[in-house]
Amino acid sequence: MEWITHYGWIIWLVLILAFITIEMLSLEFTFLMIAIGSLIGMLSGFVGAPWWLQLLIAAAASVLLLLLVRPPLLRALHKGEDPTKSNIAALIGMGGRVVSTVDAVGGQVKLANGETWTARIAEGSLVPSVAPGTPVTVLSIHGATALVAPTEGDPS
Incomplete structure (x- = not known):
């Protein structure tokens, strides 16, 4: 001690x-x-x-x-940090249009930023599939797949 x-x-x-x-x-x-x-x-x-x-x-x-x-x-x-969202956070809520039919298994969407993503219908969506040309909104990203739901109006 x-x-x-x-x-x-x-x-x-x-x-x-x-x-x-x-x-x-x-x-x-x-x-x-x-x-x-x-x-x-x-x-x-x-x-x-x-x-x-x-x-x-x-x-x-x-x-x-x-x-x-x-x-x-x-x-x-x-204090001087850039408040702009980036990466996945910037994609959440972004609009887009369906390129190939999106259902619970897969499909493709073209987002407002010009990127094409594989997509699935988000769980809880009232429609089983979304036809090409339909406006959608990204609700979340799961791996390299956008979980989307159909929206009304222009997504961009």
Whole structure:
């Protein structure tokens, strides 16, 4: 137990370096806050706090940093982000027209962005199949297949 009292700062230093390394891989500020809390715990040891108090101080500091400092940092980080949807999220809700008959097994649709996708009728649709030329809306993507439902009007 005396070893922890004399060399506890080494344990804190190893923990801080490990948390910073993990933070560099995750980039979400969680382990950075825990590393700073560990630094505060280490500093409390330098002023003479016993090891159990160092742990409590480090834990309290980490929780406070996670609750009070991390959210504003994340907001500042994401402030200039492009809000435009991309990838699959951009396809959900997109309109299109049936190219070859779409039913529960398969078919093809040409989406408003010009892409041709294999498609199936979405579960819960009231029609068993959709004829070519019919406007549809993409409800979800399952693998490389668009799950669609017929719509009224122009899909684009």
